[in-house]
Amino acid sequence: MFLLALPLLLSLFAHAVPGNAGLSLAKAIEERSTQPSQLLVLLIIGGALMGCAASIREIVKEQAIYRREHGIGLSASAYLASKLVVLTALTTIQGLILGFLGTLFLPPPDSSVLLPQHADETQQHLVGAVEVAVAVVAVTVVSMIIGLLISALIGNADRGMPLLVLVVMAQLVLCGGMFAVNGRPPLEQLAWLSPSRWAYAMAAATVGVNFLHPGAEDPLWDHDRGHWLTAAGMCAALAVVLVLLLAVRLKRLDPQRKGRK
Template sequence: RKMMFLLRKLADKGHTIVLVTHATNNINACDYVCFLAQGGRLAFFGPPNDAKTFFDKTDFAEIYSALEPTEQNKNIPVEAEQRFKASPYYQQYVRTPLEQGPAGRANVIDSTVEVKPPRRGNPMKQFRLLTMRYMELLKNDTGNLLILLLQAPIIALILFFLAAPLTFSPTSVATCPPNPQVPQTTPSKVDCQNVVNALNTPQGAQFLVQKGLTEPEEVERSIAPGSGGDAQKILFIMAFAAVMFGVINGAREIVKEEPIYRRERTVNLGIIPYMFSKITVLGVLCLLQSLVLVIFVNLRAPLHHSTLLPPVLEIYISLFLTSIAGLMTGLAISALAPNTDRATSFIPIILIPQVIFSGIIFPLNNPVLQILGAFFPSRWAMAAMGSTVGLHGDKLGGDDFSYQGTLFSTHTQAAATFHLLLMWFALLVTIVALGALTAYFLKRKDVRG
């Protein structure tokens, strides 16, 4: 009863309320009632009290019984429709309003007038409202929010205890064992700076002339195979974790509210505001997760070397871009999957190739593998972060494209900077491409709906 009176108040304010009900106790609160017989046949339309008069019944419930076909007369719905159309009620409440209303004037409308499609709402206003709503939903879903927030600290703590304090020190990343062929080197030192100092002496310069090498070439040759292996492992776990965080953050966030999305799309919801409301909120989460990883690792194993920016900032940018690429992968999955279970099952299928094509476990030393690796963010993340800390790909079984840093390297500062920026650009291209793919999958829901 309260619901009916609430709807009555809304109608009194100028709203149009259409209610489908079989409860007849408060039907007098309506302006009009419409009775449909079996097969969708119109048996009556008009004020509630006129319905009782038309059917000659004292109770609305009796009208339902009067419209049901019986064994003796199965044509009751057809006869009821014909009877109504022949009554003055049909002329008064159906035919005349239709002829005088927009439908009746449709035949005189100029056929050249362009019918404009429904306008979408203001994109910025939609974006703000959707973002606020999504934040509220996340805040209320405490269980899911807690899982998302605890991911990074747990992995960061594991890395904190795994990493050795000198993992990223120059002597660990590039180890040069004593080389008796190089004059003036100190036999007990493994610091590559020792080789550099020896090659800067007259005897060292003469040695380089005899060998036909430059100083950076000889230093790079002196680096022991496997140097920087521990640093590479820590960086790989960080890169994989960043991708994983992003994918998990986004994999369920569209598909779980698909009915709401479809309903709002029929009104005025825009795809871009909807998509960016997800990216903004979850992007902040990725930002925080990447920050936690970098802080914990840097506290345990300080980052010493970089190419363009301070080491911590450079690694942080690479991780954040990687996490956003993972997020866009997750949102693409969520927009494609028909239900949350299917979306969850996609996650391992996406994450396992991140391991294979990162270039760490299996070297990407042929063109086919390198082309395939280009589709996975972990490949670009490792190339960027490995170059930052000064890893040497040839010493770790990688391809020449993997790492191009400046730590005891033949690469110039300009070449190393270009390589780093290129890796960041590749991650940005991946993000944009996955965003376009997500928008396409969302648009397809309109067709399937």
């Protein structure tokens, strides 16, 4: 219940961001407001928190059971697949709730990057809002896989909470929404490994955040389809790499393997 209540609470926090611009670039420029970028930071980091919190205790609390069941025939791939299916469904729902409720009754993005420019204005607003929600889902799901990997690496569930805080704070720093990471080595290179960097880039490209920060533009935030799809692809690539690392780690938990050593 708490995991489903969490996006509702975070949605309330999103509505505490001052301003009436919402995710509308035109209104933000008119009001000289940075509300869109502030909202995106809250939504993306909220997604990172939800995803990691949903999974960071999942494997460590079951390690003894997993070793026993694996010893009598449970395959690591089946165990991993079951965790991924259930938690992906849960975190997708969480991300959608936060992505839509967090901006409910606020002006949506002025336009979509996926629709052609001649599309109907209502469609532009609707699809733009969906694009932002997809970005929230992306960071939530990838952060969930990070949480699973951490859970497989630690030996005590009590160690999970400090690492949860560390991961979320790292994603806050590396997303690029709080301050610029572009052109600042090695921060920029570290940010490539953070799902929040790419998810924020997806949402920022839809909203057109670069127009709110003249002189501090980030090339990942350009308002076009290519940049949005590239950022989405990077989120998917990070997810694949993390799943592979998780599979390797689960293999190492094999009690028979330890016995052979």
